[in-house]
Amino acid sequence: MPIRVLSDQLASQIAAGEVVERPASVVKELIENALDAGAKTVNVEIRGGGRQLIQIADDGCGIPADEVETAFLRHATSKLATADDLESVSTLGFRGEALAAVAAVSQVTAVSRAEGQQAGVRLTLEGAKRVSRETVGAPQGTVIAVANLFYNVPARLKFLKSVTTEKRLIDEYVTRYALAYPDVRFRLSHDSRITFQSSGSGRLTDVVTAVYGPDTAKQLLALDDRDVPDAEAQDAGQSETPDDGKIHVSGYAGPPSLHYSNRKQIILFVNGRWIRDNSLTYAVIQAYHTLLPTGRYPMAIVFLDVPAESVDVNVHPAKTEVRFRQANSAFGAVQRAVRKTIVGDSPVPHTHFASLQSSGWSTAPERGAFGRRDEDVGQSSLNLDWKPPAAVVNGESQASSPQPNLGGQGLPIMRVVGQVGAAYIIAEGPEGLYLIDQHAAHERILFEQFMDRWQADQGDEGIVAQGLVSGVAVHVTPNQATLLNEQLDLLAHIGFQVEPFGPDAFMVRTIPALLSKLDPARALLDVIDELEHDEKPLFSAIEARLILRVCKSAAVKAGQSLSMREMEAMVRQLEECDSPHTCPHGRPTLIHLSASQLAKEFGRT
Numbered sequence: 382m383p384i385r386v387l388s389d390q391l392a393s394q395i396a397a398g399e400v401v402e403r404p405a406s407v408v409k410e411l412i413e414n415a416l417d418a419g420a421k422t423v424n425v426e427i428r429g430g431g432r433q434l435i436q437i438a439d440d441g442c443g444i445p446a447d448e449v450e451t452a453f454l455r456h457a458t459s460k461l462a463t464a465d466d467l468e469s470v471s472t473l474g475f476r477g478e479a480l481a482a483v484a485a486v487s488q489v490t491a492v493s494r495a496e497g498q499q500a501g502v503r504l505t506l507e508g509a510k511r512v513s514r515e516t517v518g519a520p521q522g523t524v525i526a527v528a529n530l531f532y533n534v535p536a537r538l539k540f541l542k543s544v545t546t547e548k549r550l551i552d553e554y555v556t557r558y559a560l561a562y563p564d565v566r567f568r569l570s571h572d573s574r575i576t577f578q579s580s581g582s583g584r585l586t587d588v589v590t591a592v593y594g595p596d597t598a599k600q601l602l603a604l605d606d607r608d609v610p611d612a613e614a615q616d617a618g619q620s621e622t623p624d625d626g627k628i629h630v631s632g633y634a635g636p637p638s639l640h641y642s643n644r645k646q647i648i649l650f651v652n653g654r655w656i657r658d659n660s661l662t663y664a665v666i667q668a669y670h671t672l673l674p675t676g677r678y679p680m681a682i683v684f685l686d687v688p689a690e691s692v693d694v695n696v697h698p699a700k701t702e703v704r705f706r707q708a709n710s711a712f713g714a715v716q717r718a719v720r721k722t723i724v725g726d727s728p729v730p731h732t733h734f735a736s737l738q739s740s741g742w743s744t745a746p747e748r749g750a751f752g753r754r755d756e757d758v759g760q761s762s763l764n765l766d767w768k769p770p771a772a773v774v775n776g777e778s779q780a781s782s783p784q785p786n787l788g789g790q791g792l793p794i795m796r797v798v799g800q801v802g803a804a805y806i807i808a809e810g811p812e813g814l815y816l817i818d819q820h821a822a823h824e825r826i827l828f829e830q831f832m833d834r835w836q837a838d839q840g841d842e843g844i845v846a847q848g849l850v851s852g853v854a855v856h857v858t859p860n861q862a863t864l865l866n867e868q869l870d871l872l873a874h875i876g877f878q879v880e881p882f883g884p885d886a887f888m889v890r891t892i893p894a895l896l897s898k899l900d901p902a903r904a905l906l907d908v909i910d911e912l913e914h915d916e917k918p919l920f921s922a923i924e925a926r927l928i929l930r931v932c933k934s935a936a937v938k939a940g941q942s943l944s945m946r947e948m949e950a951m952v953r954q955l956e957e958c959d960s961p962h963t964c965p966h967g968r969p970t971l972i973h974l975s976a977s978q979l980a981k982e983f984g985r986t
């Protein structure tokens with residue numbers, strides 16, 4: 382075939398495909414137009430999952446009578462004038478493509494009356510061709526009705542999912558925009574049944590409740606991106622850190638106890654625009670590191686506010702991807718804000734001192750918090766170097782009331798009663814009975830102590846390492862040797878000094894001092910195993926994962942009987958943790974049976 386320029390009609394249909402992929406994308410574009418028009422009310426009516434009809438009515442500024450036809454032309458927009466405007470887009474739309482794209486693949490009726498005009502216009506189009514136009518009486522605002530979507534593009538129609546799926550996708554867009562615009566009243570109906578409404582009260586909590594229901598809504602934690610030093614700096618009249626000072630993060634994050642099988646519950650907005658962004662999604666997931674069970678994902682509604690010129694929204698016709706001028710700052714800002722919120726300024730661990738002293742525990746644990754029992758069998762990994770926080774010594778602490786079971790909060794004061802099955806510690810607390818998984822709890826303790834120490838030591842040569850009297854040789858496969866050779870620096874950084882020792886063998890010279898009871902060979906093999914399971918890890922991510930793995934090796938196993946003193950020390954140390962409710966892999970460390978549950982079980986109520 383010779384080269385020809387495509388007919389206008391065909392070109393529009395091809396272009397339309399990028400903007401209007403399915404009913405939900407029409408809904409998205411029309412809502413964006415309503416919001417750009419300053420609407421305070423947006424009514425969305427859907428029939429047949431959007432295939433039969435999508436109608437969106439708003440009370441925005443309306444389209445002037447003499448511009449109604451123009452609005453449906455390709456690349457016609459009132460939102461951009463010059464190339465410079467593209468540098469700092471402050472409206473949701475700007476490409477002038479949506480109405481043209483929608484019109485090219487459906488039968489559209491638009492009724493609009495602009496602010497200040499006496500009468501409105503009704504325009505009907507079929508496949509972008511004008512069918513009729515008349516002057517009509519209409520309230521200020523715009524109603525766009527899109528009927529028989531893809532009636533002239535059968536190929537598209539074939540690719541639509543079931544009506545249920547299309548409905549769900551539409552619901553997602555409507556609720557996202559309701560979240561981003563709490564001061565706008567949204568109403569959505571499917572086949573004349575109202576399925577969602579927001580009040581337009583301006584309060585995000587109201588929308589969150591409308592979208593997620595009161596049970597979930599009341600568990601959510603408000604994001605706070607103000608660092609303490611920054612707040613102080615601001616008080617002192619200084620601006621924030623120049624690095625990411627202009628990125629503001631707000632919204633909500635779910636507690637770690639709320640988790641889902643996929644990442645769809647993480648939703649992101651940049652300057653009021655819903656976006657997809659793998660990197661920022663990962664920033665949220667990272668913030669929950671070690672707090673969620675493996676394979677589970679958190680929920681979060683994150684709003685980023687950045688200066689319009691520091692983000693490029695012109696990446697794709699659907700405008701759901703953006704590029705940040707400082708992607709790392711955005712990542713860091715999101716991760717920090719979420720982490721800080723969920724870990725919380727946990728009710729100071731020192732509050733447990735009163736009980737700690739009365740339980741007869743010595744505050745001078747020269748040999749580590751866990752005293753050695755005489756009948757200790759084999760190797761104990763409990764010999765930890767743990768110092769009580771300063772506040773204890775000063776006796777400044779007071780007991781606080783028990784906290785609800787949120788990942789980011791402390792444990793109540795517990796008294797150890799005994800051990801069951803050489804695996805669980807039984808403890809009593811103000812709110813009933815607690816069963817603690819000794820392995821999971823110890824893993825959590827080691828992990829947090831390790832991370833604390835690691836962060837403290839990082840400035841120097843990495844974590845404090847303890848030399849082994851005689852090195853321990855470990856044999857590995859050639860593949861493993863290659864892997865290990867690449868990561869020797871990193872291992873040294875976390876306290877493992879490992880040297881090549883002949884072909885396919887390595888000598889472990891030091892191990893992290895904090896884990897002095899670790900079996901060096903076993904630990905190295907675990908580390909290799911962890912490296913093998915990683916495809917393309919980030920440098921810092923490997924370190925954290927290795928630490929996690931090492932803590933798992935070092936933690937006391939089920940099957941090891943513990944003395945009262947060891948158990949008491951473990952419970953105290955667990956109470957000191959920032960996230961005591963889960964092990965670093967996300968399994969629970971303890972099970973709580975409340976007094977009322979017990980009473981119920983015994984038929985006392």
Ligand code: ADP
Pocket residue numbers: 410414415418439441442443444452453457458459460473474475476477478479480481522523
């Ligand atoms: P864009 O939103 O990128 O400008 P669209 O094709 O979506 O492109 O819309 C074209 C133009 O039509 C807009 O720039 C706007 O001036 C006008 N318009 C569309 N929808 C509305 C609406 N609901 N209220 C007022 N004006 C609208």
Ligand code: MG
Pocket residue numbers: 410413414473474475477479480
């Ligand atoms: Mg638009």
